[in-house]
Amino acid sequence: MKKSFSIIFIVILLSAVLNGCNQKVSSDLPVEKDSVIVVMGPTSEPVAGFDPAYGWGAGEHVHEPLIQSTLTTTTRDLEIAYDLATSISVSEDGLVWTVGIRNDVYFTDGEKLTAHDVAFTYNTVKSESTINDLTMLEKAEAVDDTTVKFYMKKPYSIWPYTMAIIGIVPEHAYSPDYGQNPIGSGRYVLKQWDKGQQIILEANPYYYGKEILMKKVTIVFMDEAAAYAAVKAGQVDLAYTSASYSDKAIDGYSLLGVETVDNRGISLPTIPYNGETGNDVTCDLAIRKAINMGIDRQKMIDNVLNGHGTPAFSVCDKMPWFNEDTTVEYDFDGAVALLDEAGWIPGDDGIRTRNGIRAKINIMYPASDSVRQALAAETANQLKALGIEATIEGVGWDVAYNRAQREPMIWGWGTHTPLELYNLYHTVPETGLARYVPYANKTVDSYMDQALSTMDLETSYNLWKKAQWDGTTGTAGDSAWVWLVNINHLYWVKDNLNVAEQKLHPHGQGWSIVNNVDQWSWK
Amino acid sequence: MKTGMKKSITFLAKNLIRLVLLLLCASILAFLLVSLSPVDPLQVNVGQAALGSLSREQIKKLETYWGVNDPPVKRYLAWAKDFIRGDMGVSLLYRQDVSSVIGQKLAHSLLLMGSAWLISGIVGFSLGIIAGANRGSFIDRIIRGYALLTASTPAFWIALLFLLIFAVWFRIFPIGLSVPIGVEEGFITLTDRLRHAILPAAVLSITGISNIVLHTREKMIDVMESEYVLFALARGENKRSVVFRHGLRNVLIPAITLQFASIGEIFGGSVLVEQVFSYPGLGQAAVSAGLGGDIPLLMGITVISTAIVFTGNFTANLLYGIIDPRIRRGAEK
Numbered sequence: 001m002k003k004s005f006s007i008i009f010i011v012i013l014l015s016a017v018l019n020g021c022n023q024k025v026s027s028d029l030p031v032e033k034d035s036v037i038v039v040m041g042p043t044s045e046p047v048a049g050f051d052p053a054y055g056w057g058a059g060e061h062v063h064e065p066l067i068q069s070t071l072t073t074t075t076r077d078l079e080i081a082y083d084l085a086t087s088i089s090v091s092e093d094g095l096v097w098t099v100g101i102r103n104d105v106y107f108t109d110g111e112k113l114t115a116h117d118v119a120f121t122y123n124t125v126k127s128e129s130t131i132n133d134l135t136m137l138e139k140a141e142a143v144d145d146t147t148v149k150f151y152m153k154k155p156y157s158i159w160p161y162t163m164a165i166i167g168i169v170p171e172h173a174y175s176p177d178y179g180q181n182p183i184g185s186g187r188y189v190l191k192q193w194d195k196g197q198q199i200i201l202e203a204n205p206y207y208y209g210k211e212i213l214m215k216k217v218t219i220v221f222m223d224e225a226a227a228y229a230a231v232k233a234g235q236v237d238l239a240y241t242s243a244s245y246s247d248k249a250i251d252g253y254s255l256l257g258v259e260t261v262d263n264r265g266i267s268l269p270t271i272p273y274n275g276e277t278g279n280d281v282t283c284d285l286a287i288r289k290a291i292n293m294g295i296d297r298q299k300m301i302d303n304v305l306n307g308h309g310t311p312a313f314s315v316c317d318k319m320p321w322f323n324e325d326t327t328v329e330y331d332f333d334g335a336v337a338l339l340d341e342a343g344w345i346p347g348d349d350g351i352r353t354r355n356g357i358r359a360k361i362n363i364m365y366p367a368s369d370s371v372r373q374a375l376a377a378e379t380a381n382q383l384k385a386l387g388i389e390a391t392i393e394g395v396g397w398d399v400a401y402n403r404a405q406r407e408p409m410i411w412g413w414g415t416h417t418p419l420e421l422y423n424l425y426h427t428v429p430e431t432g433l434a435r436y437v438p439y440a441n442k443t444v445d446s447y448m449d450q451a452l453s454t455m456d457l458e459t460s461y462n463l464w465k466k467a468q469w470d471g472t473t474g475t476a477g478d479s480a481w482v483w484l485v486n487i488n489h490l491y492w493v494k495d496n497l498n499v500a501e502q503k504l505h506p507h508g509q510g511w512s513i514v515n516n517v518d519q520w521s522w523k
Numbered sequence: 524m525k526t527g528m529k530k531s532i533t534f535l536a537k538n539l540i541r542l543v544l545l546l547l548c549a550s551i552l553a554f555l556l557v558s559l560s561p562v563d564p565l566q567v568n569v570g571q572a573a574l575g576s577l578s579r580e581q582i583k584k585l586e587t588y589w590g591v592n593d594p595p596v597k598r599y600l601a602w603a604k605d606f607i608r609g610d611m612g613v614s615l616l617y618r619q620d621v622s623s624v625i626g627q628k629l630a631h632s633l634l635l636m637g638s639a640w641l642i643s644g645i646v647g648f649s650l651g652i653i654a655g656a657n658r659g660s661f662i663d664r665i666i667r668g669y670a671l672l673t674a675s676t677p678a679f680w681i682a683l684l685f686l687l688i689f690a691v692w693f694r695i696f697p698i699g700l701s702v703p704i705g706v707e708e709g710f711i712t713l714t715d716r717l718r719h720a721i722l723p724a725a726v727l728s729i730t731g732i733s734n735i736v737l738h739t740r741e742k743m744i745d746v747m748e749s750e751y752v753l754f755a756l757a758r759g760e761n762k763r764s765v766v767f768r769h770g771l772r773n774v775l776i777p778a779i780t781l782q783f784a785s786i787g788e789i790f791g792g793s794v795l796v797e798q799v800f801s802y803p804g805l806g807q808a809a810v811s812a813g814l815g816g817d818i819p820l821l822m823g824i825t826v827i828s829t830a831i832v833f834t835g836n837f838t839a840n841l842l843y844g845i846i847d848p849r850i851r852r853g854a855e856k
Contacts, residue, residue, distance in 0.1 A: 035705065047617050133576065194700070197701060200707065216705070220801075229687065235698055
């Protein structure tokens with residue numbers, strides 16, 4: 001009995017092993033020339049699903065929601081182009097937007113995309129969403145199959161930028177579980193989702209727009225070290241990486257640096273210390289201007305980012321609403337002269353004092369971020385030469401917001417709408433000062449309010465620029481924020497992969513790189 | 524016969540009560556820690572730059588969703604009330620039922636943890652016996668040295684080392700995930716899944732082995748120095764049969780305790796190993812839930828893992844009775 005049992009066992013084991021040996025292991029399958037494998041960080045996986053209502057396409061790292069179509073898109077220069085929309089007009093008072101929709105678009109389940117789907121999408125996103133902020137929208141209404149009206153609560157000139165990241169979902173096929181099996185009209189169809197690991201996208205055969213060159217896109221989610229290992233093993237085609245890996249050389253791959261608006265800047269309180277907010281050193285305009293002028297941004301990029309970055313002079317460098325007059329030349333002597341004139345006299349230890357106040361500041365940075373820590377240290381180093389003593393301190397986010405009202409802090413910003421300018425510099429009604437650092441300038445406020453209510457985008461760009469500098473005053477003149485660098489996003493790319501030209505990436509590394517993956521090709 | 528039944532029922536009831544109390548304490552502790560933590564779910568999940576673009580109205584909406592301003596006691600009671608009825612709630616991060624999220628992740632982890640547990644148990648036990656029986660010999664020194672070495676090396680370091688050696692340099696094994704990259708469901712074979720599980724399982728096993736080896740070795744040494752073994756050897760029994768007929772039985776009980784107790788250790792070790800190999804499992808979900816302030820998911824994982832560890836120890840308890848008649852009879856008295 002025992003003997004026959006063991007014989008049967010051995011036979012079963014052997015057949016399983018032999019069977020496994022004969023079967024072609026799937027990694028032996030031939031590599032297709034119209035497919036690509038991209039590695040992103042684990043936080044890029046939309047764990048809540050591919051649902052615009054749950055933030056797909058939106059949030060900190062805005063990107064095109066490949067599976068769905070959007071009404072507008074942003075071009076390489078961050079101007080607005082039409083995607084689903086055929087016409088956009090807005091009423092005199094800025095409260096009603098009328099958008100015409102194409103009538104030749106079909107979802108991948110064969111149903112036609114109409115204005116009713118658009119209205120449904122926006123109303124759902126407004127009520128459900130947590131990351132997409134549609135509080136300025138009253139409601140969306142489909143007038144007929146190809147026209148939709150958006151009723152706003154207040155004038156909002158940058159509405160086209162919001163329209164560029166909200167993917168349109170089918171009303172007839174929507175449920176809270178939509179994100180798990182999304183049906184869209186975009187360039188790609190979700191073929192497979194191995195949760196926590198990879199996503200396989202396939203080209204949409206019914207797509208209405210430009211021909212899709214890359215037929216199959218596999219996105220793999222790995223942390224930085226594993227991504228690096230994957231590149232070294234040659235198993236992926238493009239992988240994100242950071243400055244710390246940038247000096248390696250890998251056979252068959254080259255390093256791609258993409259310019260971004262992913263900036264780092266330091267906030268400086270502009271009012272004297274009143275017990276709760278304000279800072280007695282940075283409240284002096286001369287100090288703030290000297291810091292802006294006296295920091296060698298290129299040196300900072302070379303030291304901290306290994307050269308992978310560009311100097312930043314605003315929160316929106318290179319965007320259509322950036323005022324180029326606000327760029328500053330590195331002028332150490334000019335900064336010194338400014339400080340001398342303002343009465344900051346250097347003492348025996350080289351540190352300046354004025355009226356008994358020592359030029360000493362404490363620069364905070366988020367404790368978990370090593371790049372911001374390095375930037376803080378580099379800033380402190382450079383300020384010493386100017387005669388300003390700076391200590392650095394890592395803080396947690398639970399106290400950072402509060403303390404930033406009193407002490408300088410290194411922040412990271414950068415997105416594809418001018419709304420950020422508004423949020424950083426505009427005063428809030430509760431305090432009469434800006435939200436993140438005590439600062440107020442009525443002229444700046446009024447320019448920005450006008451910009452939001454001016455419906456012509458070109459005119460509004462000019463108003464945003466005026467808010468930065470109109471010849472006499474502006475955010476650049478007040479230097480409540482001194483912008484340091486724009487960090488380049490780095491990627492390892494296989495040698496014969498042609499990555500299509502990238503638009504400026506926003507804050508954070510993620511889906512931006514594959515915004516135009518449909519135009520990538522193999523040489 | 525009746526007293527036997529009664530004893531079993533009291534035994535089971537006692538343990539059930541223990542389980543309930545344990546789950547209660549574990550859940551309260553976990554909840555307390557999350558409530559006290561300075562982590563702001565909005566900051567973590569929305570991100571500082573995006574948070575800066577949201578209007579006050581939207582931020583309030585978010586705060587309601589993540590329960591930031593709810594009093595902790597009220598939150599806990601609400602969760603407990605639902606949990607008792609079998610409703611583990613909806614994960615704030617994944618927007619799906621906690622039970623389905625845990626189910627998906629656990630299925631992947633089980634293969635990994637299960638195989639690591641078995642391998643570390645069997646190999647560890649055998650190595651411990653060999654070392655203990657041949658105390659002082661060359662092979663004993665090798666085994667002991669190996670165990671001590673692996674006892675002090677962190678699991679993720681071994682994981683990175685293996686990844687480097689086997690996946691990058693020699694390219695024998697894949698660099699991670701539980702399925703081949705870019706391959707559709709229908710084309711994935713069992714061989715593929717096993718290939719992807721080998722490295723992570725090997726790493727997890729290695730880190731679990733050292734404990735079992737060293738303890739088994741100690742017990743084996745004790746046994747070999749006992750009087751009955753001395754007597755058996757004096758009577759002419761050869762060493763091999765002494766080890767198998769006397770040694771094994773006595774070492775078995777402490778070995779089983781260790782083996783089932785190591786379930787908790789394997790659970791913990793799997794978190795970092797899964798991260799290095801990008802293997803989708805419960806460990807990663809726990810980390811995201813904890814750091815992201817996803818309370819329903821975190822509590823669900825806490826309760827499930829506590830229950831698993833408890834079951835492990837309880838099984839060890841049961842097995843004592845089965846393996847060692849003395850314990851069974853002692854209980855019956």
